[in-house]
Amino acid sequence: MSSPEFSAGEAPAEKVTEVTGTGIPVRGNDIDTDQIIPARFMKVVTFDGLGQFSFFDQRFDDDDNEKDHPFNEEQYRGANVLVVNANFGCGSSREHAPQALMRWGIDAVVGESFAEIFAGNCLALGVPTVTADQESIEALQDYVEANPDAEIDIDVAAETITYDDTVIDATVHDAQRKALVEGVWDTTALMGANAGAVRETARSLPYVPEEDVPGDGA
Amino acid sequence: MSEGTLYDKVWDRHKVTELPTGQDQLFVGLHLVHEVTSPQAFGMLKERDQEVAFPERTHATVDHIVPTGNRDRPYRDEAAEEMMAELEENVRGSGIDFSDPDSGDQGIVHVIGPEQGLTQPGMTIVCGDSHTSTHGAFGALAFGIGTSQIRDVLATGCVAMEKQKVRRIEVTGELGEGVTAKDVILTIIGKLGTDGGVGYVYEYAGEAIEKLGMEGRMSICNMSIEGGARAGYVNPDETTYEWLEGTDAFENDPEKFERLKPYWESIRTDDDAEYDDVVTIDGSAIEPTVTWGTTPGQTAGITEPIPDPEDLPEEDRDTARRAQKHMRVEPGDTMEGYEIDVAFLGSCTNARLKDLREAAAFVEGREVDDDVRAMVVPGSQRVRDAAEAEGLDEVFKDAGFDWREPGCSMCLGMNDDQLQGDEASASSSNRNFVGRQGSKDGRTVLMSPIMVAAAAVTGEVTDVREMEEVATV
16 A cells, blocks of 8 residues: 555645635425436546536437526526535435536535535535525525626635625535635545554454454555 | 444444544445446546555445346447446456456345345445445445545545434334335335435334344335435344355354354444434334335325325425426325336345245236336346246246346446336336436336336236235135
């Protein structure tokens, strides 16, 4: 095993303290990962090029004609703040979903609530998932629809979303906030620094035979 | 916070340290790998010039894209062939055991882990698949992870997690005739919602759960994620140990079984454990249950009316309206009599030997409706072989079912097994999302294996209890 590339005290990832840009609203509760990226687009061995397939079946009919969907609308090209409703990203664990959104251009997702695995996958990409109450989110969606060019500012550390004259009191989950603000969301580097303690924990478990634990010299 | 539950104990035993983020670093006892979510993780590992830290604690199979018909290599589907070849290269280069189709051990990752005895109580188990919660049936702490986390586990043998709350779901009483584990979990999700479990791990308990065999417990834990709970578990007991004794891990090593049993006993939830929440459900009141909508929480007992969206909580109305339009159902009707075009018996929820046995017993002597295409996709090659040894394949084939090779198949339509156009399916799988079974206009009704068998025969959603009465007259 190669040595960890990160030593204690050093931040292993870029700090994400703030996201600023224009918004794109996608309305509806329980938007699942099969809608965000249909499974047939996952027959790939890299994440490259997934962005174009975001919400594909919501955006195109059987003859590939465009349907009404914010991701098709010219006014939202270049938007980087996705504004959604409740339980967004439910369903499968596919990281292809946030990967597709990120590669489309999304840098942050704001919503009423998120499915856990989806939020975790976003964090692994340095994409904040910020929550606020239903009323505030719906007002933001209305605002973005009326003002697609207007700037939205997400302050991850202060847990606020600012647009126009409005400041939404938002929530960024504790661990996520710390990870993003301090630049410690690259968990491979973070955990790789504790290899000795990992071996110790492994050896303490009755079901792990000694030969399964890599040697200390490795 | 919970105290003294299996979750607390397994967590503590696997905790390496607390990370600067406030998350805990947990050692992973078993990492299961399949072809769809792992290639990018292996790619990231290579980019960082790192190797797999614990290859012996890692096991791979191929299930999502593998054809269930002609399996000659190279696969006809070039993308499937590429993914399979990539997986082969990745696991062989890392010294990871691979239950490939030539081994006779291939199958859906959540079927092969338990059947080979890889899955054991008191383990932490992860896989890049949300239905990893299945393994909680053995008293393991098992959950799905994303690809970047797969990279974490490959590189460090660990995952970064925050501890969650524990909700005990106690299912009391005895399940009625024709009511299965699948009906129990569909009922639970219907009651608690698709996001009711967010932030929680579910502990399933109570008389109705304890009386279930391992297959039923797996069906329940499997769908924890459909209720928003990333993990669900059942405390290990004699039923669990009996299953384990018959697996590869222990059948020739009783000494190992005896050595590990005290550990398994030690991680059971204490009698005086504290939970963050407790929910009680009357198991005796559960009917055969099906979905009427496009989320696994939109369920109704077979004799219950489909709800009027106006009567639902405000936040559920819009989703319900869209779902009813997609499914073409009306409030006030029941799902009984809903016409189907396809019957799918398979998936990590319900494609184990017991599921096939129960469905076959119902199908025997009956015929699939002329307008229905029906298929059985066994969960693994071992399930297939065992079923064939009992002649179940002949029962299904005689009735008009297609008997196929193991894989995820029409649960998510990543191979040729897909709904066409607006076909409606009676499906023993776990998700009825729009587009899930391969066609964006397809309509999925989730139900138990015996309800799928009944629907295949009648061509419509059918109360299996009435069918059985007819059969026994």
